[in-house]
Amino acid sequence: MKNNLIKWKSQAITMKAKMTILKTYVLSKLTYHQYMDNLNEEQIEEINNMTRWFLFSSVKNTYTEERKYKTMMKIDRAYADWKEGGIKLWDIELRHIAFKIWYMNRLLHNNYNNNNNTLQEWYMEQLSRKKAHTSTLNDMCRHWGVFRVKFYQNHPKINELPDCIRNDNDEPLKLKEIYELMIKDRHPTPRRTEWQKLWAVRYNTAIPKVFININSISHQKGRNTLFRFFSRSLPGINHERDTRCKICGHLFRDPYSHLFTLCQDILDIEKTIISTVNKLSFIKIHRWSMDTKGSELLGFARL
Known part of the structure; x- marks a missing residue:
């Protein structure tokens, strides 16, 4: 299992690709042994640890058995369907x-x-x-x-x-x-992040509806980025809380809100890029704002 995950680690870019590889080439192979052998708690934790490393750590991160890897989302949310903001991760014991x-x-x-x-x-x-x-x-x-x-x-x-x-x-x-x-x-209902709860109230939009539309986006990287944004599982920034922005120097609590919508330095760069692209390309782009109404925001499903 470990050798297969190491081999596939650099090949999977999106979260869906990682989950497909994990289930098809790794976890499914355990099925043929399960009617004979009982996995003990130590074996289940070892499998879960390798899974967390494969799904949530950097491509450059080498697997170390002694290290305990973490998820970027609560485990009950990870078990949920993609349309509910989860990744359909298997509960190995169940x-x-x-x-x-x-x-x-x-x-x-x-x-x-x-x-x-x-x-x-x-x-x-x-x-x-x-x-x-x-x-x-x-x-x-x-x-x-x-x-x-x-x-x-x-x-x-x-x-x-x-x-x-x-x-x-x-x-x-x-x-x-x-x-x-x-x-x-x-796990009847996946727990929402505090941001998801606030966003749903502010725009009067059910969170599952957001993920259903994100799931229909055809552009793989675009779908992956939006999914990670709304599920609060973007690598590189997910752990940053109550720290200073490396770009503008301002203190922030939520890296997602700051880096995507509030950092003025990023907004200035974004403005220049959008202006340049719109002058040179027949495909027009615009700035994505969290102040956009829920129904308009869900228009990203057309990508």
Whole structure:
């Protein structure tokens, strides 16, 4: 896992690209081992630490096992969907449990349709005798039972050897569906930053609406910059609080508000750039102001 992340670190530019690489080439490989092996707390923390390094640290930052890396957003926000200001980061522990539930559900489905392999037949024989001989089967039964009680109380208990739990399309629940039910139950509403709360009130705009429109922007770097701005996760400035601006020298509390909208030196440079571009190009640009009304601000979705 570490070698793969090191190899891909310099290749991913946007947050979405990083998440795609992380899930496709790294975390998904763990799935094939999860029905046999239980990840302990130390292993989960090691995976999370490497993930934080890959997603949130500088490209030049070399991974050091002894160092504890930090996120640029609260972890419950990171777990949320992109349209809610999150990055759909996996809760590794919960994903691990979801896989066990999914596997048990598939086992019941295959048994109901007389389509089990040798190992699955052995598992079902243990269940029919109401005595599981392996910790793997015990774990799957226990987690499936808890999941059934919480989300599908009317479904028969596992000792009745029922068919699997199905979704609204009458298909066996997919791993993704199981995980999403569990993560939304654990983190129903992502916490907003203080700035997001103030911005939503000031412009009378729901924050999810902002991210839905940002998510529709076709220009990758533009979409990435706006997403990081509104999610308060821009690298390089995110940690700066109650410090002096390196450009104008003024003291500021919020680096986002100051560097993007308040620093007069930056505004003067911006004014010159906009004037020059508009004279030389048929594509006209304008200064983005936080005083723009919410509906106009969301016009960035046309980029």
